Amino acid sequence: MNKLKTIIPVLIFFAVLFSSYQNIFAHEIINKTVPDTLSVETTHAAIQHELPQAFMIVPFIILLLMIATGPLFYKHFWEHHYPKVSIVLGAVVVLYYIFYLNNYHSLTHTLAEYISFIALLSSLFVASGGILIRVDKKSTPFANVIFLLIGAVISNVIGTTGASMLLIRPFIKMNRDRLQPYHIIFFIFIVSNVGGALTPIGDPPLFLGFLSGVPFFWVIQNVWHIWVPAIILILAVFYLFDTLNKKDVDVVEYSGKIEFKGMKNLVYLLIIIAAVFVDPLVIPGVPSLAPLPFGIREIIMFAVVFISYKHADKEILKANEFDFEPIKEVAFLFVGIFATMVPALELIAHEANVLGDKLNQGVFYWATGTLSAVLDNTPTYMNFLSAAMGKYGLNVTIKQEVINFVRVDDIYLVAISVASVFFGAITYIGNGPNFMVKSISERAGIDMPPFFTYVIKYSLPILVPIYGIIWFIFFR
Amino acid sequence: MKKLDEVLENKINGLYYNNRLILPFHVHFLKVIIENEIITDFSPSSKGIYIREETDFTDVYFLEYKHLKDVVSKYETIKMVVVEKEKNVFDFNNHIKLAVYLENKHVLRIEKTDEDILFIE
Numbered sequence: 159m160n161k162l163k164t165i166i167p168v169l170i171f172f173a174v175l176f177s178s179y180q181n182i183f184a185h186e187i188i189n190k191t192v193p194d195t196l197s198v199e200t201t202h203a204a205i206q207h208e209l210p211q212a213f214m215i216v217p218f219i220i221l222l223l224m225i226a227t228g229p230l231f232y233k234h235f236w237e238h239h240y241p242k243v244s245i246v247l248g249a250v251v252v253l254y255y256i257f258y259l260n261n262y263h264s265l266t267h268t269l270a271e272y273i274s275f276i277a278l279l280s281s282l283f284v285a286s287g288g289i290l291i292r293v294d295k296k297s298t299p300f301a302n303v304i305f306l307l308i309g310a311v312i313s314n315v316i317g318t319t320g321a322s323m324l325l326i327r328p329f330i331k332m333n334r335d336r337l338q339p340y341h342i343i344f345f346i347f348i349v350s351n352v353g354g355a356l357t358p359i360g361d362p363p364l365f366l367g368f369l370s371g372v373p374f375f376w377v378i379q380n381v382w383h384i385w386v387p388a389i390i391l392i393l394a395v396f397y398l399f400d401t402l403n404k405k406d407v408d409v410v411e412y413s414g415k416i417e418f419k420g421m422k423n424l425v426y427l428l429i430i431i432a433a434v435f436v437d438p439l440v441i442p443g444v445p446s447l448a449p450l451p452f453g454i455r456e457i458i459m460f461a462v463v464f465i466s467y468k469h470a471d472k473e474i475l476k477a478n479e480f481d482f483e484p485i486k487e488v489a490f491l492f493v494g495i496f497a498t499m500v501p502a503l504e505l506i507a508h509e510a511n512v513l514g515d516k517l518n519q520g521v522f523y524w525a526t527g528t529l530s531a532v533l534d535n536t537p538t539y540m541n542f543l544s545a546a547m548g549k550y551g552l553n554v555t556i557k558q559e560v561i562n563f564v565r566v567d568d569i570y571l572v573a574i575s576v577a578s579v580f581f582g583a584i585t586y587i588g589n590g591p592n593f594m595v596k597s598i599s600e601r602a603g604i605d606m607p608p609f610f611t612y613v614i615k616y617s618l619p620i621l622v623p624i625y626g627i628i629w630f631i632f633f634r
Numbered sequence: 635m636k637k638l639d640e641v642l643e644n645k646i647n648g649l650y651y652n653n654r655l656i657l658p659f660h661v662h663f664l665k666v667i668i669e670n671e672i673i674t675d676f677s678p679s680s681k682g683i684y685i686r687e688e689t690d691f692t693d694v695y696f697l698e699y700k701h702l703k704d705v706v707s708k709y710e711t712i713k714m715v716v717v718e719k720e721k722n723v724f725d726f727n728n729h730i731k732l733a734v735y736l737e738n739k740h741v742l743r744i745e746k747t748d749e750d751i752l753f754i755e
Contacts, residue, residue: 600670
């Protein structure tokens with residue numbers, strides 16, 4: 159009954175969004191002005207509409223504040239009611255766009271992005287939940303550094319979400335006799351965020367850039383020289399923290415074994431990775447399911463969720479204490495975040511376009527980064543890419559123009575790509591896996607710092623100076 | 635009153651009803667984890683948990699929840715660090731990590747956490 163109470167508002171919410179979808183396509187048939195795919199449609203279409211009033215960012219600010227303060231000051235109200243809060247605040251913005259602005263484009267675009275986002279996250283979450291890695295070795299600061307470095311590399315192959323889900327448990331187990339919250343926080347910094355900056359599979363904004371026309375290997379070719387020092391610096395700080403950690407109860411005996419169970423789920427992970435490319439824009443001939451707000455890719459990913467859970471090894475699920483709560487938390491919070499951030503993103507995009515000529519790569523770096531820390535980094539990336547291309551009179555919705563832009567002057571794209579991925583680590587809400595890692599860690603008994611403590615005690619003093627160095631060397 | 639060792643060895647189950655666990659032993663509680671809530675306050679004024687010892691069992695009420703079954707899913711457990719009564723609480727070797735599973739028909743399965751279960755004391 160309780161689950162029904164939670165699900166019904168979500169269904170209503172999506173029904174309203176989907177009805178707006180039908181409206182937009184009825185509208186398109188008449189005007190024939192909108193591209194027939196939504197996956198790279200950006201806020202250009204929305205900008206042609208009336209801009210939202212500034213006060214419409216209030217629901218977004220309220221949601222962010224509640225995410226930050228809820229677990230701290232009214233934990234049990236928040237735990238029981240966050241889905242309703244998220245949906246109600248999202249609905250305020252949705253209704254404003256539908257009935258006041260008559261702007262369906264922004265909503266439908268956001269809905270399509272949300273479905274892609276949750277399809278990828280949930281499929282990686284469930285598939286990796288059926289894999290058990292046993293690392294029964296005693297950790298040392300050096301071993302941890304190597305582990306995190308490997309995690310950073312793997313996050314470019316199976317995404318930051320997949321790598322986080324796969325590696326957080328063995329990382330906790332390795333460190334179980336000396337574990338401190340900073341272990342988890344550096345894991346979030348490196349594996350859940352910064353590590354995934356080298357390929358379009360690594361992090362969703364880079365993936366959207368790839369769908370828009372940025373060549374697949376452009377990212378690694380142009381970002382590796384920034385990725386390497388960033389990873390080295392963060393690992394160096396971690397090594398310092400870990401060396402100073404003298405907590406060692408030493409009641410645990412280690413066999414020294416490393417085991418891997420759940421091989422078939424590796425196949426599911428490979429299917430998810432392959433599905434990333436199943437898009438009409440990447441592989442000509444892949445059918446578009448428009449006007450539906452999802453494509454073949456999302457169907458494959460949701461099918462993997464179903465099949466991998468249904469056929470998972472029950473012993474592995476038990477060992478992983480598999481539960482849908484972490485992904486449910488992300489799904490509910492991000493439905494509100496995606497909906498409420500639409501006005502904020504449109505206002506930002508507008509300002510970026512107006513100020514385009516005055517913006518240099520440093521401004522793009524800091525602006526993309528700051529907003530990626532508190533907004534979803536995918537639309538932030540697209541809006542700033544749009545603004546950067548606007549400086550050259552190029553349109554982000556046209557694939558050839560994106561390719562031209564990359565050839566002409568790619569420093570802006572480098573700044574936007576790096577910042578959108580790196581700065582996701584600044585807050586728990588900067589990137590999807592951050593929250594999942596936090597939730598898994600808390601269920602394991604680790605007292606994780608609340609939202610503001612995470613920012614003030616860890617990300618501001620550690621990451622911001624490192625990102626400042628990156629800016630000074632590469633984007634000044 | 636059964637000892638915890640005896641309960642674990644003989645796989646004796648407890649019971650649960652709504653937000654109440656009935657554990658067939660008496661122990662000192664050090665830490666309890668339900669969902670992502672870590673409870674370490676076991677004083678009478680604790681807002682999260684209320685523990686009462688009866689002659690043959692221990693009642694544990696989770697005050698913030700109405701029905702444990704709503705929040706603890708199939709593969710999840712409620713985890714506890716406990717110490718057998720009359721044993722030295724300061725000796726880490728006496729700290730026992732338990733996982734309790736909510737089964738059908740109000741049956742509460744009690745196990746020592748196996749090596750795979752993530753549980754940091």
